[in-house]
Amino acid sequence: MKRLVVLLLLLVQYNLFSQDDLFNERPPMFPDCKNASIESQQKCFNENVFQLLFNKFKVPQNVLDDNYKGEVVILFEVDTTGQFKIIYVDAMYDELKDEVERVFSEFPKIKPGIYNGNPTFKQYSITLKIPLEDKVVETQDLRQENEISKIERQAKLEYDEVNASIKSFSNKSYSSQLNIPFTHADYSRFDRSMNLVGTNSHTASKPFVYNDVSKYFDFKAETEALKKETSSWVGRKLWNEHLVQVEANDFWFTVDPILDLEGGKDTNADFSTTYNNTRGLLVQGGLGKHFNFYTTVYESQGRFAQYVNDYAESLKAFGPDPAIVPGRGIGKRFRTDSYDYPVAEAYLSYAPAKFINIQFGHGKNFIGDGYRSLFLSDVASPHPFLKLNTSFWKIKYTNTWMWLKDVRPDATVDKAFLTKYMATHYLSWNVSKRLNIGLFESVLWTNSNNRGFDINYLNPVIFYRAIEFETGQGAGNALLGASAKYKWNDNVNLYSQFILDEFSLTDVTAGQKSWKNKFGYQLGVKYFNAFKVNNLMLQFEYNRVRPYTYSHNTIVLNYGHNNQSMAHLWGANFSEAILIGRYHYKRWFGNAKIVLGVRGLDYNDGTDNFSYGGDIYRDYNDRPFDTGIKVGQGNKTDTFYANLQGGYLINPASNLKIFTDITFRNFNPEVETASAFKSNTVWFNIGLRTDLFNWYFDF
Known part of the structure; x- marks a missing residue:
């Protein structure tokens, strides 16, 4: 049991x-x-x-x-x-x-x-x-x-x-702290919207960030209007979208190829064709709401019109490389008559508060409402910079610190280019619904007495002229400027700049046209929706800069970088008139430009080696006389430049365009020298380009 x-x-x-x-x-x-x-x-x-x-x-x-x-x-x-x-x-x-x-x-x-x-x-x-x-x-x-x-x-x-966490891409770039790539043609799309009477916008300091412009211009509406109906993946990527676009709640990024594939003919050149072969990559994105990043890498080979090649080789830096491609960088020899010129540009953009944006990167900046700038332009090669934009009330204050290079043999030590520094302030004030005035100052200095990047110039609210006296008058080169813009109505804007390098009241009142009166000015007008034609913009601009402006008796302290001017492309000692027309309809666009100018060049012929004030890389003490200084003195040269371009926007997301253009150029010095000779150029060109920066061939 x-x-x-x-x-x-x-x-x-x-x-x-x-x-x-x-x-x-x-x-x-x-x-x-x-x-x-x-x-x-x-x-x-x-x-x-x-x-x-x-x-x-x-x-x-x-x-x-x-x-x-x-x-x-x-x-x-x-x-x-x-x-x-x-x-x-x-x-x-x-x-x-x-x-x-x-x-x-x-x-x-x-x-x-x-x-x-x-x-x-x-x-x-x-x-x-x-x-x-x-x-x-x-x-x-x-x-x-x-x-x-x-x-x-x-x-x-x-x-x-x-x-x-990945979700459908909504293109957060339009509300981001990213820069809108600065090209004059593309900025004309929203120029009128930002300059309507009554807006509190500030349009001189460029490039703009999307978040600022989106208050006046609807990028998403434009994107939808330009969108092509296509259902295939290939169709979307070709016509409407970034190649790679990823978005989540706390980040987004895009990846696009960069292309600039061009072929053309210069009728004045000995070689058969011109070409440019650029391949690259663009990566941009955002982390959270306040931090953005952008980088581009270019690998390029090119042979341009003969006058462009000649100019590039005149900019040659110390070393074996034969040229500096204007606006880009040092060009190595490629084959027998072409250049290989790699370029990289990138920046970080951070907005810790609504009223401030901080950028650190390698690129270019521009100050002005015109096609040219007498303050700070984008005609030189990219360079490192730190920029602080502060906006409040009716004020926008831009501080920019830059690291530049003097690449002349005389400035090179142990085969290393000399570093010089530049700092600028630009204060923009909307006085009324129609009137804006701006105040500009800049200073350049070098590592004299091993002072490096002088902490005095980090102060964002000082006058550089006073600091220049404290550190020694020979230790830096300071410039002052003023600008004004008046909105005549919603369709007409008047703008101006005045740059002052040096000024002597005694010499002015003496009426003898002293060399010390180094200044320049700009006058311009923009006419939007001209003659009641939507999206047609006409622009007229006049620039005049007296001899020896931007130069210095210590050459390294001139207003230049990589043998190029940091202001106007022509340096100094010139006057020019520019007429520009821009039109776009849906994805089609057309641009026309005419430049008429008078320049005063040096002779440099062995018998007359004086500086007549046009070349900012000459010591102004090499001048032939102290009085009687006038614009166009020296080897007076008449310049005529005209360009007509038409094209089609293939992809608005990457700004890929197909275009064709024709350039006429007549360069006519009174006396032909080894560096200045008469030429007549007709340059035909056709290409496929990711349009991200300005090319300047009007020199």
Whole structure:
């Protein structure tokens, strides 16, 4: 009897253990799986999930039209209440992802999975074949509660959760702190919108950031208006979108190729064709709401019109490389008569508060409302800079610190180019709804007495002239300037600049045209929607700069970088008149430009080696006389330049354009020298270009 009781107790214990084991763990349960055996419940769950998917899923029409064959990988969860939830979907088409979301939203609520007798959530992955196949696909259970810990499970799902955070691209660049790439033609699209009577905008300090311009110009509306209807991936990337565009809640970025592929003919050149072959990459994006980044890398080879090649070689730096491609950088010899000129530009942009933007990078800046700038221009090569833009009330204050190079042999030490520094202040004040005035100052200095980057010039609210006296008058070169803009009405703007390098009141009142009166001025007008033609902008501008402006008796302290001017392309000792017309209609555009000018060049012929004030890389003490100084003195040269361009915007996202243009140039010095000789150029060109910066060939 005793043995029988023990046996019965053992049987009860075994039965209880078996029952506990049966309900220890099971998958989520559909109603028709209730009577399935433990071993069959997972299979029953798989069949139900697939059948629901197969019955409800409708392949989008554009996927069918493309005859797409592939897979949709779905990561989903059944939570502790039995509710289905999508975690992540990997598919080639956004429409496939949207369809998966729709189907799962219609899944019924079922009994949740069980672990240790308690409801638990279960995660699975399933692969759906496109076109749909009428067969059950096994789901993979991603949760092994009895094998791995909770922290391990989270780690294993981390990559998928990152993928799950990706959402449809909405182009956050339009509200970002990124710069709008500065080209005169593209800026004319929103120039009128920013200059309407009554706006509190500031338009001189360039490039603009998208967040500032978006208050006046609707980039998204323009993008939609230009959008081409296309359903294929290739069509979208060619006509409408960035090549790569990724967005999540707290970051976004885009990647685009850069192209500048051109071919042409200079009728005045000995060689057969001109060309430019640029390939590169552009990466930009944002982290959070206040931090943005931008980088471009270019690899280029080119041979330009003969007068451009001659000018590039006249800029030659110390060393074996034969040229500096104007506006770009040092050009190595490529083949026998071409240049290889790699360039990289990048910056970080941060807005810690609504009223301030800080940028640090390698690139170019511009101050002014005109085509030219007498303050700070973008005609020289890119360089390192730190910029601080502060906006409040009716004020915008721009501080820029730059690291420049003097690449002349005389300034080179141990085969290293000399570094010089430049700091600028520009204060823009909207006096009224129509009138804006600006105050400008800049200073250049070098590492004299091993002072390096002088901390005195980091102060953003000082007058540089006073600091120049404190550090020694020969230690720097300070310039002052003023600007004004008047909005005649919504369609007509008047603008001006005045730059003062040196001024002697005594000499002015003496009326003898002293060399010390080094100054220049600009007068201009813009006419938007000219003659009631929408999107037609006409511009007239006159610039005049007296001899020896921007130069210095210590040459390294001149207003230059990489043997190029940091202000006007022509240096000094010139006057010019410019007429520009710009028009765009949908994706089509046309630009026309005429430049008429008089310049005073040096002779440099061995018998007359005086500086007549046009070359800012000459010591002004080499002048031939102190009085009677006038614009155009020296080897007087008449210049005529005309350019007509037309094209089509292929992709607004990357600013890829196809264009053709023709250039006429007549350069006529009174006396021909080795560096200044008569030439007549007709230059035809056609190309495919990612338009991100200004080319200046009007010298």
